[in-house]
Amino acid sequence: MRERTIEEINEKIKKGTVVVLTAEEVIEMAKEKGYKKAAEEVDVVTTGTFGPMCSSGVLINFGHSSPRIKKARVWLNDVPAYGGLAAVDIYLGATAIPDNDPANADYPGEFKYGGGHVIEDLVRGKDILLYAESYGTDCYPRKELETYINIHTINEAILFNPRNAYQNYNVAVNLSNRTLYTYMGMLLPNLGNANYCSAGQLSPLLKDPLYETIGIGTRIFLGGGVGYVAWWGTQHSPAVPRNELGIPKVPAGTLALIGDLKQMSPQWLRGASMRGYGVSLAVGVGVPIPILNEEVFHRAAASDAEITAPVVDYSDAYPNRKGEILAEVTYAQLKSGEIEVLGKKVPTASLSSYYKAREIATILKNWIREGKFLLTQPVERLPGPESGIKMKPCDIRKPHIEEF
Amino acid sequence: MKARLVLRFPPLLVDQPVVYKLVKDYNLIFNILRAEITPASEGLMVLEIEGEEEDFKQGLKYLEERGVKFQPLSQDVVMKEELCTHCGACIIHCPTGALYYDDERKVLFAPDKCIACEICVEICPYRAMEVTLG
Ligand code: SF4
Ligand code: SF4
Numbered sequence: 279m280r281e282r283t284i285e286e287i288n289e290k291i292k293k294g295t296v297v298v299l300t301a302e303e304v305i306e307m308a309k310e311k312g313y314k315k316a317a318e319e320v321d322v323v324t325t326g327t328f329g330p331m332c333s334s335g336v337l338i339n340f341g342h343s344s345p346r347i348k349k350a351r352v353w354l355n356d357v358p359a360y361g362g363l364a365a366v367d368i369y370l371g372a373t374a375i376p377d378n379d380p381a382n383a384d385y386p387g388e389f390k391y392g393g394g395h396v397i398e399d400l401v402r403g404k405d406i407l408l409y410a411e412s413y414g415t416d417c418y419p420r421k422e423l424e425t426y427i428n429i430h431t432i433n434e435a436i437l438f439n440p441r442n443a444y445q446n447y448n449v450a451v452n453l454s455n456r457t458l459y460t461y462m463g464m465l466l467p468n469l470g471n472a473n474y475c476s477a478g479q480l481s482p483l484l485k486d487p488l489y490e491t492i493g494i495g496t497r498i499f500l501g502g503g504v505g506y507v508a509w510w511g512t513q514h515s516p517a518v519p520r521n522e523l524g525i526p527k528v529p530a531g532t533l534a535l536i537g538d539l540k541q542m543s544p545q546w547l548r549g550a551s552m553r554g555y556g557v558s559l560a561v562g563v564g565v566p567i568p569i570l571n572e573e574v575f576h577r578a579a580a581s582d583a584e585i586t587a588p589v590v591d592y593s594d595a596y597p598n599r600k601g602e603i604l605a606e607v608t609y610a611q612l613k614s615g616e617i618e619v620l621g622k623k624v625p626t627a628s629l630s631s632y633y634k635a636r637e638i639a640t641i642l643k644n645w646i647r648e649g650k651f652l653l654t655q656p657v658e659r660l661p662g663p664e665s666g667i668k669m670k671p672c673d674i675r676k677p678h679i680e681e682f
Numbered sequence: 683m684k685a686r687l688v689l690r691f692p693p694l695l696v697d698q699p700v701v702y703k704l705v706k707d708y709n710l711i712f713n714i715l716r717a718e719i720t721p722a723s724e725g726l727m728v729l730e731i732e733g734e735e736e737d738f739k740q741g742l743k744y745l746e747e748r749g750v751k752f753q754p755l756s757q758d759v760v761m762k763e764e765l766c767t768h769c770g771a772c773i774i775h776c777p778t779g780a781l782y783y784d785d786e787r788k789v790l791f792a793p794d795k796c797i798a799c800e801i802c803v804e805i806c807p808y809r810a811m812e813v814t815l816g
Contacts, residue, residue, distance in 0.1 A: 328767065330807065463771050464805060471774055548767060550807035560767060560808070613787075615774075625774045629807075632787045633768035 279318045281571050284655045287321045291649055298322045298646045300639035301480045301567075301578060308579040317575035322646055322653065323567045325482040326499070326638030329475050329630030330550045330558040332461065333441035333512060335371040336397050336539055339433040340408060342366055343425070348418035349410035353377075354396045354427075361410070365418055369438075370396060372549075372559035382554060386459040392557025395549030397437075400429050401501070402544045435539035437501060437547075441511035443563050445483030445531035446587055449474045449607060449626075451619055454593035459554020463629055465592055472589065472617055472624045477635035478609030479582045482565035483531050487524040488663065489516070490574050491567050493656025498535065499564030499642045502546040504651070505537025507565075510660045515669035521586070523577050524663075527606060528588050531660065535563065546638070560631075564638040566646060568653050582609035589619050599671065684732045686715070686755035688798065689745065691725030700748060701727070708741035709733055715797040728755060728798050759798050759813045761791035766810035772802040 290296040297320050299307060304323050308316045338359075348365040352358070358377060359370040374393035381387045399406060405426040414421045429435055450462035450473045458465040463473045478484065486492045496507040511532025518530045539547075546562030569575045589605040590596050607617045612626050645651035661667045691700065704710045716728035733741070745752060761781075768789040773781050780795035781802060791811075802811040 329769070463807075464775070473771070548808055551809070552807050553804060558807070627772075627774045628770045631767045631769040633789070636786075 279314065279572050282321065282569060284568055284570075284653050287568050288652045290321055291646055291652055294647075294649060296321045296646060298324060298566075298643045300636065300643055301325045301485045302636060302639065304575075304579045305479060305581045308575075313572060313576050313579065316579070317569060317572040320569050320575065322643075323485065323569060323575075323578040324564060324639040324642040324646070325477075325480055325485050325567060326562070326564040326635040326640075326642065327443055327477040327481045327630060328546070328562045328634035328638060329477075329560055330461070330552065331439060331442045331444075331561045332373050332558045334397075334437070334439035334559045334561055335369055335393065336400070337434065337436040337438050338368050338370065340366050340368070340427050341431070341433055343420060343423055345420045346418045347410055347412050347420035347423045348415060349423065350412045352408070352410040354406050354408055355391070355399070356407070356409075357391070357393050357396050359393075372397065373556050375557055381556075386554025387556075388553060389551045389555070389557050392549070392551075394557045394559035395551075397539070397559055398544050398547055398549040400435060401539060401542050401547050403429055429540055437505070437535070437537050437539045437542065438508070439511075439535045439561065441513060441532045442535045442561055443482050443511070443533045443565070444476070444529055445481075445487070446526050446585070447474065447476045447529050448590040448596070449587050449612065449617070450592045450596070451589055451604065451624065452593050453591045458592055459552075460592050461552055461555045461558070462592060463627065464553060469619055469622050469624045472612075472619065472626045473629055474587060474609075474612050474626060475629040476587065476609070477630055477632055478585055478613070479580065480632065480635040480639055482563060482567075483533070484525060484585055485578045485580065486565075486567050486574070487520065487526060487577055487580075489531060489660040490577075491570060491656070492533070492565055493659045495654055495657035496565065497651070497654045498537075498566070499562070499638055499645075500535055500537040500542070501539070501562055502543030503537055503539075503541030505535050507533050507656075508536040509534040511535075513669045514661065514667065516661055516663045517666050517668045518663075520663065521584070523580055523584065525577070525580060525585055527586050528603075533563075533660075535561075546634075562634060562638050564642040566642060566651070566653055582613060585609045587612065589617070683735050683738055684730065685738075686728065686730050686794070686797070687752045688755050688758050689725075689727045689729060690751040691727070692749045693724055698748075700745065700750060701729070703744065704731070704741050708737045708744065710737055710741050716799065755793070755796065755798060759791075759793060759796045759811070762810050762812060765808050766806075767808055769807075771807070772805045772811065775801045775805050777801070
C-alpha cells in the first residue's frame with residue numbers, strides 16, 4: 279500500500295470519510311480480508327485499557343488565601359500530598375494513605391481511602407477538606423489553613439501520571455503455602471490462581487509495539503477527557519525480548535500521561551483499595567494508532583493468541599527480584615479462564631477490565647468518526663528497542679564503615 | 683418449594699434447637715450455607731430450605747412466633763452496578779458461580795446463586811459488592 283500521512287488522515291476526519299476500527303474489530307477484519315487489503319481500507323485503529331495504575335497523581339494549585347500561606351505540609355481528606363513546590367502547588371499521589379491508616383499493622387490491611395479515592399472524589403465534584411501547615415514568612419504569614427476545596431474552586435487540576443499503560447505485564451502466581459495480598463490482587467497458595475493485568479489485544483502499547491506512531495505529544499483519551507503523552511513513562515524498558523512482530527514478551531514500554539482533570543469523569547478514574555497492598559487509581563486510557571503503512575497495520579491487528587505474558591511467582595521471584603519466569607502464556611489462554619503452570623491447571627483472573635477497555639476504544643473511535651478528535655504527529659519518538667534502554671535495578675551499596 | 687433465607691435469631695434463642703424443630707415438625711429439608719453468632723450473640727444463619735408449600739408457610743410462621751427475623755438471601759447481597767468496573771477479579775473466588783462474565787466480558791451477578799460468603803466483598807477493589815449481614 280501507499281504510505282499514509284497523519285495530515286491525510288486528519289483531512290479525512292474533517293471530511294467525515296475516515297475509516298476507524300477498534301483494535302478488536304480490526305483483528306476480525308484482517309482475518310476476513312487479509313492484511314494487505316484491510317490495511318488499505320483502515321485509517322485508524324483505536325486501543326483502550328482500564329486498570330489500576332499506581333504511578334498516577336494530580337497536580338493542584340488551590341489558590342491563595344488571605345492572608346497567604348506557603349504550605350510546607352498538606353493533607354487532602356487526611357491523605358498527605360507533596361508540598362515542596364512554591365506556595366500553593368501540590369502533588370497528590372494515587373497510592374498515598376492517611377498518616378493514621380493502620381495499613382498492614384492490621385494484616386491484611388483494608389486501605390479504605392487514599393490518594394486514588396481523593397482523585398475520584400475530586401472528579402465527582404465533591405468537597406475535599408484541605409489542611410495545610412507552614413512556618414510563616416513575611417510574604418506568606420499564615421501558618422495554618424483549613425478549608426474545603428473542590429474541582430471548581432481550584433485553579434488547575436492536572437492529572438500527571440508518570441507511568442501508565444504498561445506494555446505487557448506479569449501474570450502473578452503464588453508458589454508458597456500461604457495466601458498473598460499483592461498489587462496483583464489476592465493470590466491463593468500453591469498456584470491457587472493466576473492474576474493478570476492487561477487488556478491484551480486492546481492495549482495501546484501492545485498494538486504499536488515498536489512505538490512507530492505513539493510518541494511524545496500524541497493526543498489520547500485520558501480518564502474520559504483528552505490528554506497527551508508527556509514523555510516515556512518511568513521504568514520504560516524497550517530493550518527486552520520480543521516476538522517476530524516486535525511485541526515484547528515481558529513488561530517493556532510505558533507512557534507518562536498528562537491531561538486536565540476538570541474534563542475527566544469518575545467513570546474512567548476510580549480509586550481502588552487493594553487488600554493488604556494499598557490504594558491505587560484505576561485509569562482509563564485510549565490511544566489512536568494511525569495506519570501509516572502495512573507493517574503498522576499488521577502489528578495493530580495482532581490478536582490475543584499472538585501476545586504472550588510471563589508467569590511470575592509473587593512469593594519469592596518478584597519480591598526478591600530474582601527475575602525467574604515460570605511459563606509464557608498467551609492472552610488467549612489467560613482469557614480462556616485457565617492456564618497451565620508447572621503441570622498444574624490454574625484458574626485466571628483479570629485485574630484490568632477488558633469490557634471497559636473495549637468501551638474506551640469505542641468512544642475514541644466515535645470521537646474520531648464524528649470529527650471531534652484529530653490525530654497528532656508525535657513531537658519526538660519514544661526510545662525504542664534499538665536504544666538499548668533497559669530498566670535499571672537499585673543495587674544496594676553498603677556504606678564503608680571507615681567513612682563514619 | 684425451595685428458598686434461600688437469611689435468619690436472624692435474637693440472643694435468647696441462640697441456644698435453642700429452632701432449626702431442628704423445622705425438620706421434625708414441618709418436614710423441611712435444609713442445607714446450612716453459613717452460620718455464625720455475632721459478638722452481641724445474635725445468631726445468624728443462611729439456609730436453603732426445601733419442602734411442601736404448606737409446610738414451608740407453617741415453618742416460617744413458627745420462626746416468626748419465636749422472634750426469628752428472616753428475609754430472602756438476595757436482599758442481603760447487592761452488586762452496585764455503577765461501581766463495578768467489570769474487571770472480573772472476583773469471579774474465580776466466588777464459590778457458587780454467582781459472579782460471571784457474559785459474552786461481552788461484562789461481569790454479572792446472579793443473586794439466586796449467592797450464599798453471602800462475602801469473599802467478593804474482600805476481593806473487589808472498587809467496593810462494588812455489598813453484603814449487609816448481621
Ligand atoms: S457473597 Fe460474593 S463470592 Fe460469596 S457467593 Fe455471593 S457473590 Fe459469590
Ligand atoms: S471485582 Fe468488583 S469491580 Fe471487579 S468485576 Fe467483581 S464486583 Fe465488579
